[in-house]
Amino acid sequence: MPLPVPVPPEGVDPAWLPSAAFRAIGGRRTLIRGSGPLVETVHGEVADACARFGGRVVRDAEPGAPSYDLVLELTGTDDTEAFTYEREGGSTTVTASGQAGLLYGFFHVVRFGEDAFTGERPQEVHRPALALRMLDHWDNVAMHPVMGQVERGYAGGSLFWRDGRARGDLERVRAYGRLLAACGINAVAVNNVNVHETEAHLLTDRIGEVAEIAGALRPYGIRTHLSVSFAAPMVLGGLDTADPLDASVRAWWAETTRRVYEEIEDFGGYVVKADSEGRPGPFAYGRSHADGANTLAAALAPYGGTVHWRAFVYNHRQDWRDRSTDRARAAYDHFVPLDGRFASNAVLQVKHGPMDFQVREPVSPLIGAMPRTRLAVEMQATQEYTGQQRHVCWLGPMWSEVLRFRPDGEASVGELAGGLVAVSNVGDDPFWTGHPLAQANLYTFGRLAWQPDADPDGVLDEWIRLTFGTGPAAGLHAVLDGSWRTYEKYTAPLGVGFMVQPGHHYGPSVDGYEYSPWGTYHFADRDGVGVDRSCSTGTGYAGQYAKPWAELYESPDTCPDELLLFFHHVSYGHMLKSGKTVIQHIYDTHFEGVAEVEEAREVWASLAGLVDPARHARVAERFEEQLRSAREWRDQVNSYFFRKSGVPDAYRRTIY
Numbered sequence: 001m002p003l004p005v006p007v008p009p010e011g012v013d014p015a016w017l018p019s020a021a022f023r024a025i026g027g028r029r030t031l032i033r034g035s036g037p038l039v040e041t042v043h044g045e046v047a048d049a050c051a052r053f054g055g056r057v058v059r060d061a062e063p064g065a066p067s068y069d070l071v072l073e074l075t076g077t078d079d080t081e082a083f084t085y086e087r088e089g090g091s092t093t094v095t096a097s098g099q100a101g102l103l104y105g106f107f108h109v110v111r112f113g114e115d116a117f118t119g120e121r122p123q124e125v126h127r128p129a130l131a132l133r134m135l136d137h138w139d140n141v142a143m144h145p146v147m148g149q150v151e152r153g154y155a156g157g158s159l160f161w162r163d164g165r166a167r168g169d170l171e172r173v174r175a176y177g178r179l180l181a182a183c184g185i186n187a188v189a190v191n192n193v194n195v196h197e198t199e200a201h202l203l204t205d206r207i208g209e210v211a212e213i214a215g216a217l218r219p220y221g222i223r224t225h226l227s228v229s230f231a232a233p234m235v236l237g238g239l240d241t242a243d244p245l246d247a248s249v250r251a252w253w254a255e256t257t258r259r260v261y262e263e264i265e266d267f268g269g270y271v272v273k274a275d276s277e278g279r280p281g282p283f284a285y286g287r288s289h290a291d292g293a294n295t296l297a298a299a300l301a302p303y304g305g306t307v308h309w310r311a312f313v314y315n316h317r318q319d320w321r322d323r324s325t326d327r328a329r330a331a332y333d334h335f336v337p338l339d340g341r342f343a344s345n346a347v348l349q350v351k352h353g354p355m356d357f358q359v360r361e362p363v364s365p366l367i368g369a370m371p372r373t374r375l376a377v378e379m380q381a382t383q384e385y386t387g388q389q390r391h392v393c394w395l396g397p398m399w400s401e402v403l404r405f406r407p408d409g410e411a412s413v414g415e416l417a418g419g420l421v422a423v424s425n426v427g428d429d430p431f432w433t434g435h436p437l438a439q440a441n442l443y444t445f446g447r448l449a450w451q452p453d454a455d456p457d458g459v460l461d462e463w464i465r466l467t468f469g470t471g472p473a474a475g476l477h478a479v480l481d482g483s484w485r486t487y488e489k490y491t492a493p494l495g496v497g498f499m500v501q502p503g504h505h506y507g508p509s510v511d512g513y514e515y516s517p518w519g520t521y522h523f524a525d526r527d528g529v530g531v532d533r534s535c536s537t538g539t540g541y542a543g544q545y546a547k548p549w550a551e552l553y554e555s556p557d558t559c560p561d562e563l564l565l566f567f568h569h570v571s572y573g574h575m576l577k578s579g580k581t582v583i584q585h586i587y588d589t590h591f592e593g594v595a596e597v598e599e600a601r602e603v604w605a606s607l608a609g610l611v612d613p614a615r616h617a618r619v620a621e622r623f624e625e626q627l628r629s630a631r632e633w634r635d636q637v638n639s640y641f642f643r644k645s646g647v648p649d650a651y652r653r654t655i656y
Contacts (some may be wrong), residue, residue, distance in 0.1 A: 002043035006174035013431045013615070015179055015439050016466040017110075019052055024113045025070065026053030031061050034074025038099035041219045042072060042106045067091055069117060070109065074102050081221075082127035083108070083185070092116050097151050100186070100221045104128075107182045111462060126398070131377055132419025133449035134187035134225070134308075135180070136271060137426075137651030141191065142198040143164070151192050152382050154389035155427030155434035158220035160190050160415030164198065170216040176426065177220035188424075189225040193310065200229045204236050204256060211263040220524040223268035223557070225308070230272060230292060231280040232256070243285040244295035269306035270296055271349070276313050289313070289334065290341035297343035308376065309342075310348045310423070310611075311335050311366060316425045318519040324537035326531075328354040328517030328566075332366050341370035344646060347374045349421055352402045352413075354541070357385050358497040359398075359488045362553070362563055365544035367406030368416050376419035377402070381441045385498075386487055389425060389434040391626040392481040392619075393487045396444040396456035400442040403452040408546050414452025420445070435622050436615045439467065440480055457481065472610035479600045486600070488562075491637075493586050495566035496530060498523045499637070507629055508636040513527060522565065524644055528572055529582070530565035542567055546586055561585075572645040586641050587649045590634040597623075597630045 026049030032042060034044055035559055046057045058068070076097030083096040083105035094105035108126065109116045138151040139158035149157040159176055160166060167173070180188070184382060190213055191199050202210050203226060214224035215626060233239040233252045243249055260267055274292055275281030282292035293309040302306055314330035342348060348370065353361030357380035367375060382384075386393040403414035422445045425433050433439050443463045450453055457477075464476045491508070492499040499518040501509045513520040522529055532538030534554050542553040552558050556568040561576045572583035580588065601623040608616055639656040642648070 001040060002047045003037075003040045005044055005048040006171050006178055008172045008175040011430050012172065012175070013436065013439075015432055016443055016463055017179060017182055018467070021110055021113070021466050022049035022470065022500055023053050024117060025049045025109060026051075026055050028055045028069035028117065030055065030057045030070040030072065031059075031065075031068040032072045033060050034072075034102065036099045037072065037219060038103045038221060039074055042102055045106060045442070046072070047587050070094075070108060072102060074099060079560050080127075080195060081131075082125065084123055084125050085109075085121070085452045086123040087116070087119065087121040091422070103181060103221055104136050104184065110182065111466065113465075117616060123244060128450045129414065129452055130183065130417060130419050130449055132187060132306075132421070133185050133446060134189065134376070134421045134582060135185060135424040135426075135441060136189045136193065136195065136227075136378075136421055137424045138192045138194070139190065139380075140196065140199065142196070143204065144196065147194075150347060150421065150427055151194060152384045153425075153427050154382060155425060155432060155438075156429035157405075157427055158462040159426060159428055166212055169211060171429070175215040176432075177217040177222045179432075179442075180222055180446065181220035181498070182628070183443045184450035185446045187223045187225060187268050189227055191227045191270045191307075193227045193271055194277075194279065195227050195273075197235065200232055200235050201225070202226055203228050203232055207260055207263045214264045214267070218266065223266055224264060225268040225271055226260075227271040227273070229280065230274040230282070230295075230437065236564070238427070241285070242280065244282050244292045247287075250295055251297065253295055256306070257303070261303045261305075267303070267305060269300050269308065269646060271308040271310070272296065273310045273312065276310065277316050281313075284581070287614075288338055288341070290338045290346075293346040293348075293438040294341075294343045297346040301343070301345050304345075306345050306347055307343075308347050311348050312356075312378075314519065317517045320515045320517070320521065320600055323523070323532075325519065326533060326541050328533065328541050329539060329544065330354075332369060332544045335373075336369050338373070339370040342373050346419060347376045349376045349378050351378045352399075353615075355497055358495075358551065359386050359393075359484070360495045360562055360566075361497065362495075362566060363402050363405045363413060364406065365407070365541075367413055367550075368411070368543070368546065375416070375417045376421050377413060378419045378421045378423070379445065381422040381445050382425040383438065383441070384423075384505055386484070387501065387626065387629075389438045390506075390622055391487060392435070392437050392483045392623070393441075394437070394444070394460065394483045395441050396448070396460055396484075398484050399445065399448055399456075400456040403448060407549070409548060410451070417452075420449040420452070422449075431615070431618060435477075435482060436619055439463070451515070468611060472607045475603050475607045475610070479603050482596070484591050486596040488593075489589040489596070490633045492522075493565065493589060493637070494530075494582070495563040497566065508633045510640040512636060523569055524641070526644055526646070528574070529641070529644075530569040530571050532569045533567045538568075570640070572647055580645075583641060583647045584650055587638055587651075587653070587655070590638050591653060594627070594630045594634050597627050601627060 071093040073095045078098045080098035081100045083101040096102040141161045231242045237252045275283045282412040311331045447459045502512045534539035535543040
């Protein structure tokens with residue numbers, strides 16, 4: 001039987017799957033061949049579209065039946081996600097040997113719209129470049145007194161949890177799974193990597209709640225994962241140790257995991273944050289992170305599960321007086337010696353930059369430095385350091401730069417990675433992401449995870465067309481394209497990073513973390529600014545890269561301007577390749593960034609008659625806050641560096 005299409009609560013934004021996106025399919029005759037749960041999902045989608053637009057869907061027609069506009073055919077029983085697509089003789093055909101492939105092929109046709117039913121197109125084979133395309137939700141089951149329902153969440157409460165338990169009505173979770181499948185995402189972790197006591201119990205006595213969520217996501221090919229505490233054998237099992245080499249600990253993980261798979265047969269695996277920012281880990285027992293990961297991997301292996309072990313491990317109690325300690329070095333120093341020691345079903349989850357999702361960082365040197373270890377690259381769709389979904393900041397160009405970067409000069413990050421993971425930007429807000437235009441980041445992540453070398457501008461146009469139609473397309477593209485660089489202009493300059501308010505990380509505080517234990521310094525003084533990470537005079541971080549990057553980053557003369565202050569401490573009069581001094585660059589970009597926000601706000605205002613009123617009002621409201629914040633960033637940063645350097649702005653603009 002066809003699976004009914006999920007119906008989210010009234011007032012919830014349809015995002016990139018509005019009814020209009022299904023008009024081309026819904027007005028035609030479609031034949032579906034094959035059977036299985038995901039085939040029934042596809043059948044339900046086509047039937048719903050036909051009911052809206054007057055078409056017809058037929059199952060398993062016999063040879064000799066009349067031709068169809070669209071044929072969706074399952075040809076095998078494997079679990080592959082690939083599909084073929086062709087158009088010949090007036091018929092469009094999608095074939096797949098796995099049910100997931102048929103589902104993705106169906107959404108491929110949805111993205112094409114009317115173009116899927118015009119002209120001729122030779123057979124194309126589509127398959128995801130990366131098998132793992134995952135979202136990590138930092139959702140808390142119980143409301144955290146500091147971080148709230150969703151840690152670093154900027155779109156309301158959790159989709160999964162409310163009032164200390166799983167939500168009873170999971171129809172919106174089904175709708176969420178549908179949105180994710182339509183952009184290519186196939187895995188979700190449903191709780192915070194900072195596992196508190198309540199969340200720890202999801203692994204054992206509350207696993208049934210996780211199973212309910214998994215059941216809602218399963219019809220759209222989404223495998224459910226769970227963040228777990230390394231100390232779970234003590235917290236939940238009553239053991240007096242969590243030593244990963246202790247036989248009783250290994251037995252506890254094995255038995256607990258067996259019970260998980262009794263409840264959730266297609267469970268994806270565990271996500272672990274260990275020895276990081278106060279989380280327990282194997283260091284307490286003199287064990288390595290490979291020891292820790294492999295214990296969980298052994299428990300998951302009989303069931304095909306995977307442990308995702310985060311490489312975000314560093315000293316968060318640094319002495320700010322000690323310039324030799326460099327947080328950027330930490331992941332490489334901790335994990336490169338362990339290359340080849342991780343189990344085959346252990347994935348090391350590496351942040352795309354060495355620090356913490358800043359608006360500009362170099363690509364982490366750990367990527368490409370562990371050829372015998374499975375790596376997944378972690379990005380942040382939730383905009384913790386890029387405007388917190390109150391600012392327009394489309395991250396597609398940033399992510400594309402990372403994925404196209406070639407650590408060894410040959411293979412790209414997209415080719416080296418075994419998967420792509422993003423910290424989710426979704427909550428229970430009616431617009432899913434709080435800021436309606438932040439939906440573009442979620443969609444773009446999914447499409448780049450499927451095809452890392454895709455043109456991000458093309459993906460953006462695809463999202464605009466699906467979500468808004470063609471009317472406002474040019475204006476929307478103008479607002480979003482370049483918004484990442486605009487945000488960079490009015491915040492921390494030249495790759496130095498941070499300069500944010502401590503704790504919540506929103507808004508400017510140039511010295512907010514300058515004398516803190518977190519290791520996020522800029523070292524501005526009267527003579528200059530930046531962190532010396534060279535091998536010759538600094539922390540040696542630049543030497544973690546292979547050639548040619550180590551040589552490029554080593555000297556301020558060859559280091560790219562946009563990363564200069566990340567790698568070097570230079571004078572305010574240092575001449576950039578742009579022909580400007582560092583101090584004049586700081587002044588100019590901060591004025592330019594505010595002007596660009598003002599311009600984008602006006603473009604958005606001009607789209608009032610072309611965009612749904614609720615969407616338009618929410619974005620207009622967010623633009624007012626973005627402009628206020630951008631001005632505050634401009635004035636604080638410019639005034640700070642004028643007072644430090646004593647160098648006036650060449651154009652005599654207002655600096656306080």
